[in-house]
Structures are given as C-alpha cells and as structure tokens.
Amino acid sequence: MDSFFSLFDPNCSDCSNDEFAIDNMNNQHSLPPEPQLGNVEYKLKIVNPTKQRFEHLVTQAMAKAIYEIGVEDSGILTGLSKLDMTVSLHTLHEMANKLGATTTILRERVLDNGRNISEVLIRKIPDDQNCIEIRVAVLGNADAGKSTLLGVLTQGSLDNGRGRARLNMFRHLHEVISGRTSSISHEILGFSAYGNPLTYNCSDLITAEEICENSTKLVTFLDLAGHKKYIRTTIRGLSGYSPHHAMLVISSAAGAVGMAHEHLAIAVALNVPFFIVVTKIDLVPATNTLQSLESFLKQVGSRRVPLAVKNLDDVITAGTNQLLENVVPIFCVSSVSGDGLSLLYKFLHVLPPGVSTKERERLEQESPEFQIDENFKAGDVGQILGGLLMKGVLTEGTKLIIGPMKNGTFQDVSIKSLHRNRVPCRMVRAGQSAAICLDTYIPALRNGMVLLSPEENARGCLFFQANVSVLFHATAIYPGFQTTVHIGNIRQTAVVIGICSSKCIHTNERDSILFKFKLHPEYVTVGQRLLFREGSAKGIGEITQVFPLTLTP
Template sequence: MDSLFSLFDPSSCSDCSSEGFSLDNVNNQNSLPPEPQLGNVEYKLKIVNPTKQRFEHLVTQLKWRLREGNGEAIYEIGVEDSGILTGLTKRDMNASLQTLQQMAIKLGATTTILRERMLDNGCSVAEVLVRKVPDDQNNIEIRVAVLGNADAGKSTLLGVLTQGSLDNGRGRARLNMFRHLHEIQSGRTSSISHEILGFNSQGQPVNYSSSELITAEEICDTSTKLVTFLDLAGHKKYIRTTIQGLSGYSPHHAMLVISSTAGAVGMAHEHLTIAVALNVPFFIVITKTDLVEPASTLQSLESFLKQVGSCRVPLVIKNLDDVITAGANQLTENVVPIFCVSSVNGEGLDLLFRFLHVLPPGISAKEKERLEQEMPEFHIDENFKTGDVGQILGGLLIKGVITEGTKMKVGPMKDGTFQTVAIKSIHRNRVPCRMVRAGQSAAICLDTNIPGLRNGMVLLSNEQAASSCLYFQASVSVLFHATAIYPGFQTTVHIGNIRQTAVVIGICASRCIHTNERDSILFKFKVHPEYVTVGQRLLFREGAAKGIGEVTQVFPLSVTP
C-alpha cells in the first residue's frame, strides 16, 4: 500500500548496510507513485461541492475501497491520479475533508486525519483514514504474535498495553498475563495466552483502564478495531510451543521484543527466522530504555536483520510521520519499524499505540469472503474440560462459518476416523457469540465429551468427506543442517496446529539433501494419522537443524463419508 510521503521504495535498496530512511530524506519529493487501481488507497485532488450524482459516485467508490481494505481505506487529499502532490488551499482542504466526512457518514464510517503536510507552494496535502466495521463483524480484528528472548519484557509490555497502567520496575504489570503458578514464580511464559487491546472510532485506546470494572465484552463492543496479542514463550525450553503459536494461529503480524539491556541475543534470532520462514510481517520493540540507552542495540540490529536472509531497511520510529510511513509499508516486508519504549516511564508507548491503531489487516475482504464460502475447517490448538460446561476446543477457523447448534465431525482419532459432534456454544475474546467466521479464533463448547481428543485435530463439516493420512509429500528447503538429511531422519514437523514427529521415508531427486538445498521429501507420521491438505506450509526442526516447505501430496489412510 503506497501512502502519502512514503516515497522511498525499499525494494530498490541495493545496499543492505543502509542506516534506514526518514521522512527528512523525502521532503523534496513532489509526487507519489500513480494511483493504484486495486487496494484501499484513493487519490483525490479535491472534492469541493460535488453534485448529487457526483456525490453518490464518490460514496460508491469509497465503499469499494473500504471493501478492498477489509474495512479501512486511505484517502490522499490534494494528490492527482498521476501521484503529483499539487496541494490545496486551506479553504479547499477544509471543504474536501468535510465532503469526505459526509461520504463516510453516508456509509456509517468514521474519518481520522493521519497527517497533513505543507508544500513549498503554500498549499497542503492530507492523509485520511476512513474506517467502517464490516456489517458481518463486531470490529476489525488483527492478530499479533509477541516474540522475543526470555526476560526481554514481553509480558510486561503486554500488561502495560492491555491493562493501561505502567510497570513498577519489578514486573507487576506482567502478573495478569500469566496463566499458571509456575509462570508467576519464575516470571517466564510457558503457554500461549491471548490479550486484547481495542481502539475506538477516534483512535483512542480501549483497555482495562478505560473505566472501572470494564470487561472484555465491553472492550469488544466499544472498539472499532481490536488487536489480539498472542503472548508466546521466549525460553528455549518452550520453543515448540512458540512455533505452534506462530504456525497454528496464523498471526497477521509479529512483534519481536528485544531488551536494551541484553540486545538481540538468545532466542530472538531463532524466533525471527521462524517468522520470516512463515512469511509473517514483523516489527521490533526495544524495551527497558529507562535502564540503558538503546543506541548500541540499534547498531547491532542492522547486522541482525541481515541474518534473517533478505535485505530489510530498519526505520527507527521517532515521530508520528514515521508511524504512518511504517504502517503503510508494513505488508511490503521491506521496512522494519523499530520502537524504543519503556514500560516503567512510558517513553515511546504513545507511538506504539498509534502504530497498532493504523496497522493494516493482513487479509483482503475479497479473500475473506472467498474463505467464508467454503466448508468450515476449525483447527484445534487447545482442548480441556471445565466444570459442568463440558468439552472446550480452542483454535482458529481457517475456512467457512460455524454457528451454534451446527453438527460437525472431529478427528482424526488414533485409528484415523472422525466422530460426529454438535456445537453447544461459542466464545470469542472471552465473550459469548453465536457465530465464528473464517480467520477468527474462538473457544467452542461441544455437546458431549469425546475421549481421545488432542491438539492438532480439526472440526469439519458433516457434509464433506474427511480423510486422514500417515504419509504425505512436501517440497522442502533446508535452512540448516550440520551435515545432510538422509532417509530415516526423524524430526518434529509443524503443519498449522499439528506438531508430531515424522520420519523421512524418501528424497525424490537425490540420496540426501544439504543446507540451502531444495527437494521433494516423503514423510511418515510416527505416532498417529493427521488431517493434512495440499498447500499447507510446513516447518520442521530437530536440534539446530531446521527447514520449511509446502505439502504437495497427501496419501489418505481412511475416508469418513
């Protein structure tokens, strides 16, 4: 998405040693790239006193741009279709902004001026965010995975963002993030926890400090945009849990947290490598700046970013202009925004809040609509029983729509079969709801207890055939192996929410495969069959060895009509 003043093209960077860029470098530019035909960005030179027919056309155009952006559109006012920054007088700019606001009101949308800039000719240009929650959603939701080394301050930062109160310097803010007693005692996250941060139509944060005794349900109801954080474990001991969170929950973005007191050490590089392998756009937050100036950490990040395998331009966020530029370029995967914050004195948190507010959704409305029309497929990441409620399944709906009372089948069991169940109730973000749509995470309560349930299973429609497999083939790239991978090699394979040991049965084109080589490999699950589909991304890891790939063929074990 090209955005106003985002005139630097990071993809043209041939020197990875660049110190990054700032808007100071582009102030003398007088044009943007031509207006994109697709996407949610619209250029308007001016929209002053349009006729009734013209106004209706503009409203229809805005509706289309909002649909392209899954509820968010960016309007560049004072910019010609060719991209030339012509600018408007103060009078024309005010009139154009008022017309845009009227267009938004007609659709039930809101407008927020992101930034305004004076040109050399004395005129101004403005960038405006138009946001409308889609009719079939309560809010626009984004999932952000939180990565980083142990003791980097991930849980503390999340506590400050979602609870709304600063830390006392001794970890008080993180206590609400922990789910288990041993996490509180050790201060280390060992499981995947979900936390929410909302933004209202004016862009103000909505969290647990917004009012006394505010609930998660009230945060969801009053927010037009909702950020769901997946707090992942940072210690090496829990790396498999972290990979499972990244691959199973399909986050739209990843936030890598690095402590200024320790720098980019430990598991930070491992986490970032996995995020890049899974094509998750990421940004970096340097914490604990109240203890140590982040200058040395910023210097080391340049080489750190090189090590992830591609040229990325670091952008240290210093002001609101940098925030908007970073948000506009987040999905291009060329710019890496870097925030310097303190959870104790609050330094830099306002810019981070603003960035989360403008962070673009990771899926287009057209793609979302296509997924919702397919048969439902719910990937189970957690299962447990609680009191008299019954069997609870937590996970992500990959395709389709699930409503209360729907009859579905769950599996595969150890023998590869599926069992019929009914959906008793649904919760999202700790709030009861009647429906869950593709791309949304939820907790689903079944009408009966099913023995033998495990993480990695799926819920499927009763109307579709369900097959499980022990054998599958994948096109694989080896990121690292000390020697070479031969048939008989055993490794932990992650496919979505599946995590199981698999054995390499055969390698297609050669006897073995080395680091940085690619080949087609036949795998066999070692313990029990799984539900795997062609096109799923695969990540395997065993010790220092790791690789990525894509499932190309599945050999069904059994079929349940």
C-alpha cells in the same frame, strides 16, 4: 476497505524501491503520481459538490481508503487554504457517513507557502463484522520484557519497574514465580473509531466484552514463550494460530541475543510480516542496539530496510510498507516511563490485516475447518475446544465431525455454544479464533485434531510427501531421520521414509521427502506449510501428496 491501505500502491512499480518510498514521504514538494489501481485517491479539494458529483464521489470511495486532500493527480502538493480544507474535510466526512464508514485524520502538514494538506483514512467495517481484527504474535528472548510490554499496552497502566504489569499476562503459578512465560496467552487491545486505544484502564469496571463492543478495530496479542526449552510451544503458536504480524521484542540492555535470532528465522520461514520493539530504554539508551539491528536482520536473510520510528510520519511510512515486506519498523519504548508507547499505539491502529476482503469472503464460502489448539473439560459445561477457524462459518447447533482418532476415523459432534475474546457469540467466521463447547465428551481428544463438515468424508493419514528445503543440518538427512514436524496446529514426531532424488539431503538443498507420523494419524492437506526442527537441524517445506488411511470394515 477493511483496514489501513498503503499511501503507495503495492501494485505500482514506482514503489518497488525501498529508499524511494521512504524519501518521498518526507518530500515537501510532491508525492508519486496517483496510482490508477489501489486504494489511494488524490483530491485537490472537495468544496460544495453538486448532488450528482457527490454521489459519484461516494461511489469512488467504495474502492478507496486513503484520501490525500490538497494534492493534485500528478502528486504535486499544492495545498488548500484553512477554509477550503475545513469544507473539504466536512464533505469527506459526509461521504463516509453515506457509506457507513468513519474518517480519521492521519496527519496534517503546512507547506512552505502556508497552505495545508491532509491525509485522511476512511475505514468501513464489513457489514458482517463488529470490528476489524488482527492477530499479532509476540516473540523475543526470555527477559526481553514481552509480557511486561503487553501488560502495559492492554491494561493501560505503566509498569513499576519490578514486573507488576506482567502479572495479568501469566496463566500458571510457576510463570508468576519464575517470571517466564511457558504457555500461549491471549490479550486484546481495542481502538475506537477515532483511533483511541481502549484498555482495561479506561474505566474501573470495563470488561473484555465492553472493549469488543466499543472497538472498530481489535488487536489480539499472542504472548509466546521466550525461553529455549519452550521453543516448540512458540512454534506451535506461530504455525497454528496463523498470526497476521509478529512483534519481535528486544531488550536494549541485552541486545539481539539468545532466542531472538531463532524466533525471527521462524517468522521469516513462515512468511509472517514482522516489526521490532526495543524495550527498557529507560535503563540503557537504544543507540548501540539500533546500530546492531541492521546486521542482525541480514543474518536471518530478511534483506529488509530497518526504519527507526521517531515521529508520526515514520509511523505512517511503517504501516504503508508493512505488507510490502521491504521495511522493518523499529520502535524504542519504555514500559516504565512510557516513552515511545504513543507511536506504537498509533502503528497498531493503522496496521493492516494480512487477508483481503475478497479472500476472506472466499474462505467463508468453503466448508468449515476448525484447528484445535487447546482442549479441556469445564465442570458441567462440557468439552471446550480452543483454536482457529481456517475456513467456513460456524454457528450454534452446527453438526460437524471431529478427528482423526487413532484408527484414522472421525466422530460426529455438534456445537453447543461459541465464545470469542471471552464473550459469547452466535457466529464464528474464517480467520477468527474462538472457544467452542461441544454437546459430546470426547475422551480421546487431543490437540492437533480438526473439526470438519460431515460432507468432507475425511480420513487421517500416516504417510505424506513434501517438497522440503533444509535450512541447516550438521551433516545430512538420511532415511530413518526422526524430527518434530509442525503443520498448522499439528506437532508430532515424524520419520523420513524416503528421499526422492538422492540418498540424503544437505544444508541449503531441496528435495521431495516421504514422511511417516510416528504415533498416530493426522489430518493434513496438500499445500499446507511444514516446518521441522530437531536440535540444531531445521527445515521448511510444503505438502504435495497425502496418503489417507484405508478403513477396513
């Protein structure tokens, strides 16, 4: 119950057809029958329940997230009078208070008979978290308006038409001068318990710490580079930070051109759910761009139904189907006039994370594994690491090992302090990004290393084997082929040593390939996803075997 759940149960066979789901959202007479499993509950009314009945309803609510009030179990929209609806919503609010949860009315509708139905989201923040968090990677061609859109969303102020809003997104002077993002920057957007966006414009003195403290949901945007020469940095952001969703930004003035195709293909290859935002509609109407998006989606093999979001009903439909991967929501916005931004805010509020509560709890029980994406030394503070905790839990004073070094070994370290979203914290849990200060300076530190538990007895490797599918190659891949390999936060040149079933591998063919890292050992594990790219050649795969280095005494 840690996020927005589908109005249509993902496990329900009735929901497998895209058009069926979308059409029923607008059906004035009925919804699909109530699913037996899932997080949807139909209630005709909840008026003055007995104490025993109330406790039973509270117990039910622990496994539910969406309440359809005024709807029979069969899905027929019967509706309630205004008085009965008011009392039912009050009862639902009392049930949520009993759970320590909040209620948000997603939408209300008056039927033809004058009676009312309401859709209510019950959201309970897990006891071990301050708020629900999701990561959204922002993709798109250069000059599509990505940084400007993020500036408007997170700062809460519209752009002046000359790029003022994007200045807060840039990290380097050359980015300010050129207007192009070349690095990965992180920006946050909070939402209150009532779904109101919390931005830096909410108060003259509001800080990132205050946004985090007052948010029941926090969206972390990863602003990625759009220019072709920074494609490796963009892939590293998508692969290393494991975003829950990707937001593809397309300029209405230019259309889906340039790196938009490449970025979307990478997101699809990495199985990242995505949605599309068409910007600059104040300059050029989005009509032609919307017409071309259907063919654009087919070109990257996504096979999904585009849904132009025009009202609140469309927003709920989009959030419902986002994790089902059958609908691509499309928002048309202007960072100058503000058109369409309210619908985008609402969508981000109901957007679900990609990991269930049970999966997150399972990952937290495992030994820590922190992937290092950035590292630097900050004056007298010490060695600072930035990255993502894939498994386990970290606290101040936790003893870990870091590596692999050039000989494949790991070195003992200890955590001095932790920061999340620019705010000090005492604990970091699986799936959260953080900055870590170590008690020891590591001169040989590089991006792509990992922090692990000393119990792992880990070693680096040079050789690994993977089942690979070649997405494109002009001729064929032979042993000796060198390519840039992306595995999580790892980015390094690797050489094809051998191909299992044949002498070479062509486009759209699969085979098992033995790779060797060219420069230094890395820490990889069986089951990790792999993406390689060299010029126009690219492919994806999964690691099946690792050959750790043998350490000589």
